[in-house]
Amino acid sequence: MTRSVRRTGRTAVKRHPERADYDRAVVNAILDEALVSHVGFAAEGQPYVIPMLHARSDDTLYLHGSTGSRTLRALKAGADVCVTTTLLDGLVLARSVYHHSMNYRAAVVLGIAREVTDADEKLHAMKCLVEHVLPGRWGDARQPNEGELKATMIIALPIDEASAKIRTGPPADAKDDLSLPVWAGVVPFELMRGDPLADNEAPVPGYLERFLAG
Amino acid sequence: MTRSVRRTGRTAVKRHPERADYDRAVVNAILDEALVSHVGFAAEGQPYVIPMLHARSDDTLYLHGSTGSRTLRALKAGADVCVTTTLLDGLVLARSVYHHSMNYRAAVVLGIAREVTDADEKLHAMKCLVEHVLPGRWGDARQPNEGELKATMIIALPIDEASAKIRTGPPADAKDDLSLPVWAGVVPFELMRGDPLADNEAPVPGYLERFLAG
Numbered sequence: 001m002t003r004s005v006r007r008t009g010r011t012a013v014k015r016h017p018e019r020a021d022y023d024r025a026v027v028n029a030i031l032d033e034a035l036v037s038h039v040g041f042a043a044e045g046q047p048y049v050i051p052m053l054h055a056r057s058d059d060t061l062y063l064h065g066s067t068g069s070r071t072l073r074a075l076k077a078g079a080d081v082c083v084t085t086t087l088l089d090g091l092v093l094a095r096s097v098y099h100h101s102m103n104y105r106a107a108v109v110l111g112i113a114r115e116v117t118d119a120d121e122k123l124h125a126m127k128c129l130v131e132h133v134l135p136g137r138w139g140d141a142r143q144p145n146e147g148e149l150k151a152t153m154i155i156a157l158p159i160d161e162a163s164a165k166i167r168t169g170p171p172a173d174a175k176d177d178l179s180l181p182v183w184a185g186v187v188p189f190e191l192m193r194g195d196p197l198a199d200n201e202a203p204v205p206g207y208l209e210r211f212l213a214g
Numbered sequence: 215m216t217r218s219v220r221r222t223g224r225t226a227v228k229r230h231p232e233r234a235d236y237d238r239a240v241v242n243a244i245l246d247e248a249l250v251s252h253v254g255f256a257a258e259g260q261p262y263v264i265p266m267l268h269a270r271s272d273d274t275l276y277l278h279g280s281t282g283s284r285t286l287r288a289l290k291a292g293a294d295v296c297v298t299t300t301l302l303d304g305l306v307l308a309r310s311v312y313h314h315s316m317n318y319r320a321a322v323v324l325g326i327a328r329e330v331t332d333a334d335e336k337l338h339a340m341k342c343l344v345e346h347v348l349p350g351r352w353g354d355a356r357q358p359n360e361g362e363l364k365a366t367m368i369i370a371l372p373i374d375e376a377s378a379k380i381r382t383g384p385p386a387d388a389k390d391d392l393s394l395p396v397w398a399g400v401v402p403f404e405l406m407r408g409d410p411l412a413d414n415e416a417p418v419p420g421y422l423e424r425f426l427a428g
Binding site: 015186 | 224228229249250252253254255256259260261262263264265267279280282283284294295296297298300302304305307308309310311312314316318320322324340344347348351352354355356357358359362366384385391392394395396397398399400401402403404405406407408409410411412413414416417418419422425426
């Protein structure tokens with residue numbers, strides 16, 4: 001059965017509503033593929049947008065950082081937050097300037113976050129963050145010690161009031177433009193993983209080899 | 215001579231200040247390489263973060279969209295805005311979970327925007343946006359007609375109060391961890407351009423061939 005995120009007047013997509021999707025599986029897939037979110041909050045009326053690693057666990061989105069982070073402290077204090085993540089899939093080159101576009105998949109999550117203070121959930125969230133970036137890494141790297149746990153703040157945002165917006169496919173030129181002798185089409189983008197730059201002589205672990213191949 | 219952006223209490227980088235850069239050339243280079251920004255504004259206290267194409271012309275950042283766009287209408291009305299763009303350069307895999315990081319280059323521009331209503335500046339901004347995505351495209355695609363110009367809103371934000379934040383290089387493990395037998399290093403990322411998917415039979419123009427080659 002399909003589960004939906006909560007569509008509200010704040011998350012409903014108004015421009016190109018045909019690109020909107022409120023299916024939780026669609027929102028989750030974008031959050032799971034993207035590494036970085038842009039986290040928005042306002043302080044004294046001024047919005048700030050800060051890039052952060054995120055990770056999802058069921059219907060919860062985790063963020064982390066230093067306990068000194070201004071962004072995390074605002075979120076902990078109950079600021080309204082907007083977390084947006086965007087995967088850029090390609091350039092859409094239309095025959096007319098006007099119909100140029102991009103193919104993309106974006107997810108937006110609104111809400112109020114909470115600080116994770118339970119020791120078990122905190123460790124779980126940290127594991128989610130590490131495994132989101134590189135599956136297999138958590139069990140290999142040195143685990144956080146007490147001082148490191150204390151210096152780290154984990155913030156949890158429910159994935160509830162949310163939406164996805166997706167554009168795919170070829171350019172959508174006007175009918176009158178279709179015969180113009182201008183190359184039209186899509187240039188796909190992909191985030192490639194380059195050759196790793198080793199900092200020590202340790203052998204490359206299997207999970208990293210799979211990631212690099214993948 | 216180096217020109218700086220304006221460093222204020224709002225743009226000064228507080229976490230890892232050694233990663234901050236207020237040199238205008240550094241901020242500009244990030245804005246010029248990145249295609250997409252995350253544009254933050256607040257409405258009735260709720261922040262929204264919306265992905266948008268941007269382009270730079272001298273010390274001005276241009277955004278565009280439909281005249282019906284809620285984001286652009288808020289900006290036109292004088293909302294405080296934060297435009298953030300992030301280039302993800304790689305994963306930083308440390309020996310300890312705690313010192314994992316990412317290599318990235320991010321630029322943040324704060325301010326109040328204005329709508330571009332002058333016809334010449336509007337066309338200039340549209341040219342900047344198209345040429346930012348694909349140099350050479352503006353002179354090839356069909357130019358905007360009167361109706362399309364009317365339907366497009368251009369917003370200009372001065373690149374004044376701003377900052378860059380950059381992390382490069384290998385992991386920064388604690389001295390006691392350096393001998394751990396855990397692979398450590400950097401996995402670089404690069405946004406690759408795939409084979410174009412043509413929508414017509416027009417020949418691939420030279421500027422697109424050069425773009426695809428990289």
